Amino acid sequence: MVEFAEDVHNDIGIWKSLEQYNFEFFGTKLPLTLQPNEDMGNHPINKYRIQHLLWVQYQLIEPQLILSPAHQDLAFLSEIISDFLNERFKICH
Numbered sequence: 001m002v003e004f005a006e007d008v009h010n011d012i013g014i015w016k017s018l019e020q021y022n023f024e025f026f027g028t029k030l031p032l033t034l035q036p037n038e039d040m041g042n043h044p045i046n047k048y049r050i051q052h053l054l055w056v057q058y059q060l061i062e063p064q065l066i067l068s069p070a071h072q073d074l075a076f077l078s079e080i081i082s083d084f085l086n087e088r089f090k091i092c093h
């Protein structure tokens with residue numbers, strides 16, 4: 001999570017390239033998390049990006065688990081992580 005936050009906070013470009021690829025092929029930066037033309041806000045570290053990242057990671061960690069990208073627990077966890085990381089990155093700058 002920290003490496004993800006560093007990437008989007010400092011605009012390194014790794015996550016940005018993923019979103020650009022998704023947008024070109026699916027018409028949205030975060031397929032199954034955001035609808036086409038849905039805005040995720042101005043904060044680079046946000047719940048939508050974290051929700052998408054967690055959803056992808058859960059599939060790698062627990063392949064037998066079928067988890068919806070919009071599952072309420074995933075959304076809840078994403079919001080908590082987003083708030084935590086945003087607070088920590090404010091302290092750093």
